[in-house]
Amino acid sequence: MGYDSILNWVTFDNPVNNAFYPFEVYNVPYDIGAKLWELLGGTIAWLINLLIPGNGLSTWLVSDAVVNAFAIILMVVVIFAVGFIVNLTMIWQERKVMGRGMDRRGTKIGPLGYLQCLGDGLKTFMKENVVPKSIDKKIYWWALALIIGTAVLAACMIPLSDRWFIMDYHAGILMVYALFALAPFFILGASWAQNNKYSMMAGFRAAELMISYEIPMLILMTAVILQTGSFNINSIVNAQSEMWFMVPQIIGFFTFFVCAVAESERSPFDLAEAESELVEGWQTEYAGMKWGLIMLGDYFRGYVCCGLIVILYMGGWLLPFGYGGTAVPELVFLAKIFAVFFFFIMARLAIPRVRIDQILNVGWKVLMPLSVINLLLVVVMQTGGLI
């Protein structure tokens, strides 16, 4: 047998032709994952083949099934990595914009201060793990893990375009929202487990807040789904190719914005961690890296909220006024997310904290009627044939 070139083993062919290809359309992270595996696995297979020519392990390593399996794993890693970097960029954006709004620099390290978050993450990572003695251990650790886990899961389920998704589920938007809405339970658990009066009070407040603001959000989502006719995220975005849903559902847009700010526990609705009243609120006893992870989870939820706003009301990855798709729809989507997040930051800059009873008043007495009015308008416009 002659010298087997590596190119026999590392062939970058179209992943769609893979016998086990799980999706219906071309999926970029899968492609990246498949290519990465072919590079890695193909090299290993070639090396083994050099030593032991004609062995079964090498051919098995580059067979369709194995490529598919590893491509899926690496696809998830790629999606998470991109989500993570987008999240870090959002944190950088927040710190910079808030800093400039307050007449100070914001972040400092790196070009335009971009690497500050990395530095802070490293510092938080090296902190001592302090755990109080009289906590409820199971709930303490499980609630923490689940809060962060569901936040990251929901964030990864938001597609960046029609070819960047984990799963093109036919009830995709419900899936994202279901994971997102699990948070109040874990917050209650976490606040109970800490064995601390303040944390418990804060946990009640946070759970109250989130539960009362989820309802207007659901009603508004129903209006959008009604207009689209499907729960699928792709369909929702494609239905906005002529006109963004922001235009007929303008009331819904602003109401959803307020609800999103409340749901991601940001100022002016951040009473659960109202530093000046209850120290850190329900995160009081979570010290060091645990707090760092919770904060990261909070930003992931903020990312999910922005993503939902962009998908539901701002046309997802399509350009306005019917220009349709672009070459890199992911970048369009991300640009829109950053634009929406800018307004989240503006709300935090200018408005002080709202009191719990005032928040509940606004949620139940103002936002819910508005969302029902929005639904009514959509139904009327649809039956009237306007949209």
Add this chain to the structure above:
Amino acid sequence: MPDDAMIEAPTKTDVEALIKGKFGSKAVFRQTTKKNSKADNEGRRLYIDTDRDTLYELCQYVHDRLNFEHIIAVTGVDWVDHMQTVYHITNYLTGMVVEITTDIPNDDPHVRSVSDIWEGANWHEREAYELFGIIFDNHPKLERLLTPKSYEFYPFRKSYKLRGQPDE
């Protein structure tokens, strides 16, 4: 004018006349000798010495009849052979300040508390108690305020020497 109506903004002569009329020799007026004090010259200060049995009545009279609504401070002073409490009370409408001084014997350091006339005197009396040992009867909560609860001495008495002060 009826006998117990409140005078909203009494002048200095009014106050002197009314208090002298009611308390006679029990309330002794100290005359001020300052030439350059603006407040004294414009009639906004009054200094009264009284004994501790008439103190409560005098304070009540000054509050109810003469509209001195605001007690600024209650001070304790330690003159080694006796103690003293000093009350500064203001009338909002005229800006007048009345200073009432009461002597208290060392062996029986009790005086009636005025915190049921003016609630603002509450913490002042607690402070005078913990620093001088003057006991205010009928005070709602006479406990230590500024010093730790475990202190058993009265720091501001002259018998308590600071470090660095020469012992006699």
Add this chain to the structure above:
Amino acid sequence: MSELSRTGYQTDKMWVTMGPQHPFSHGLWTLRIKVDGEYILDAEPEVGYLHRGWEKECENRTYAKIIPMADRLCYSASMTWSHLYCKVAEEALDIELPERAQYLRVIADEICRIQSHLMWLAALGTDLGNLTIFLWCLREREFFLDLNVRLCGQRLTTNYPRIGGVRNDMPYYFERDCMRVVDRFENSLWDIINLTDESSVFVSRLKGISYLTKKQVANLGITGPAMRGCGVDYDVRRDDPYAAYDKLDFEVPVLKDGDAYARYRVRVEEMFQSCEIIRQAFNALQKIPKTAPYRLKVSKNIPAGTHMAHIEDPRGDALMYLVSDGSGSPYRLKVRSPVFVNVSASKAMLDGCRIADIPAVMAMIDMCLGETDR
């Protein structure tokens, strides 16, 4: 009243301790509150963590050495305290201040008042959750601290008044700088007001909570802007004038509403009035010859007697009572701090409020622990 049937243990009302280490308490003190869910039933402040025995220490020092100590009574409004101390010593010596010194003291006091109120507004912003107010107010405050530096060399604990006058005459550029700062401040305060008064969230946090009636305020001994926000029209600068205040024409802001929002408005309006006072004082100073004396020589010993003086501190009515015995040290020097009495009225102020209102209401007193505990 809910009780566990087995043990009779009360389960709904609990005493919560806020402090001594707590982000909202600017200074070291504890507030114990009895809560029923979110509502406050009873409140008990505990102070004394910073008690230094200031009054006793004064008996050990000569009269001149007490002036820097008086600065440290309230470290954020130090000029008014040393002014008060010098005033009581001047009452005891029975001297009249030269005119130039009077106006300089007025200007220094008003700068101190503006700077202290800006610090209060910054703290109020943080307590309510808006950090932008904090940074913008501190930025404005820096200009006034710079003025302090130009006048006497120190930013905070200024040590500027002396018994008989002031430490030094103002430098030749001081009037120009001060006018620049005041002109700029009157505009930039409107920026900050846009963040506070124009924000309905801010106003709704403060409006309608912690009502106090005039009678309550007078009885409890609450003084200062907290009192004027409840309708009591009394200001020591106008009603019992000292220094050059009777020659100046200014308004005392008084609001009748009695809630926390009124107390906040009074303080903001006071800042504008202080700017007016500074302008008028400089106009008056221009008519006094530059070589006029700013400090009198006084004797080291103060004749025996009892003397009192009170001024309008940014936080309220501050009084000092001096018992002198003819020697070079005081026999007894009593300090009455406005915050001491204001904080003792916490129960009345927090009546019917929620826990979330505590920072807003307590910020209206503008706690400064140095003068509370002495």
